[in-house]
Amino acid sequence: MNFSVLGSGSKGNSVYIESGKTKILIDAGFSGKEIAARLRSIGRGIEDIDAIFVTHEHHDHIQGVGVLSRRYHIPVYSNLETFKAGENVWGRLSRYSEFATGDIIQMQELQVRTFTVSHDAADPVGFIIGNGKVKLAYCTDTGKVSHLLRQRLMGCNGLILEFNHDLQMLKNGPYSPVLQQRVRSDHGHLANEDAACFLQSLLHEQLQYVILAHLSTTNNHHDLAMMAARSAIGDSFLQLRVASQSLATDLMCLK
Ligand SMILES: [Zn+2]
Numbered sequence: 405m406n407f408s409v410l411g412s413g414s415k416g417n418s419v420y421i422e423s424g425k426t427k428i429l430i431d432a433g434f435s436g437k438e439i440a441a442r443l444r445s446i447g448r449g450i451e452d453i454d455a456i457f458v459t460h461e462h463h464d465h466i467q468g469v470g471v472l473s474r475r476y477h478i479p480v481y482s483n484l485e486t487f488k489a490g491e492n493v494w495g496r497l498s499r500y501s502e503f504a505t506g507d508i509i510q511m512q513e514l515q516v517r518t519f520t521v522s523h524d525a526a527d528p529v530g531f532i533i534g535n536g537k538v539k540l541a542y543c544t545d546t547g548k549v550s551h552l553l554r555q556r557l558m559g560c561n562g563l564i565l566e567f568n569h570d571l572q573m574l575k576n577g578p579y580s581p582v583l584q585q586r587v588r589s590d591h592g593h594l595a596n597e598d599a600a601c602f603l604q605s606l607l608h609e610q611l612q613y614v615i616l617a618h619l620s621t622t623n624n625h626h627d628l629a630m631m632a633a634r635s636a637i638g639d640s641f642l643q644l645r646v647a648s649q650s651l652a653t654d655l656m657c658l659k
């Protein structure tokens with residue numbers, strides 16, 4: 405299985421995943437043009453995408469969903485609450501499939517497992533994508549780490565995990581007390597230290613890649629997130645990366 409985080413953060417999110425002939429996107433939170441360009445930058449084409457799976461209706465996750473679906477006839481998958489909340493942004497879709505949170509969807513060679521996360525959206529989810537050999541988890545936009553989250557992410561070979569903010573930077577930064585409270589709440593975003601603690605509990609020998617995602621440009625810094633994650637993984641040999649807002653990561657391979 406290969407994957408690339410095409411971009412991550414409050415200005416847009418999208419992840420590309422392929423296994424054999426099956427190619428999907430999780431979220432499409434940039435313009436259609438931008439997503440097509442970022443796919444080209446890793447040697448892939450938007451016209452080959454088989455499906456877009458949507459985590460939740462926030463703009464940074466769905467901006468390009470409608471236009472890509474219509475232009476390239478891409479089916480869109482979401483739960484009903486996300487569909488109802490996202491519909492007025494994405495408009496008509498070429499094709500749509502509804503899942504219930506908790507469902508496992510077979511998408512050609514890929515199995516996509518959905519699980520609930522804690523965030524201020526209608527019915528937000530994360531995904532575990534498997535091909536029978538390896539599993540990749542996508543888990544951002546969650547304010548807390550639940551027992552369910554731990555259970556779902558355990559045993560994955562790759563993790564795309566939210567490291568949203570540094571608590572000190574948030575406290576001393578420009579956000580109003582109300583907005584700070586929203587970010588820190590159980591329905592907001594994960595702080596570096598919470599994510600690092602979670603990561604530590606998920607370590608195992610077959611964990612190959614950990615991608616730190618959805619970093620706040622205002623309340624976090626690449627080095628702080630990296631430091632928190634490094635201290636969590638100890639002397640493990642796994643690959644650590646920080647997903648950027650402006651550029652796609654290279655194509656990474658889970659085996
Ligand atoms: Zn987001």
Ligand SMILES: [Zn+2]
Nearest residue numbers: 460462523545
């Ligand atoms: Zn969100």
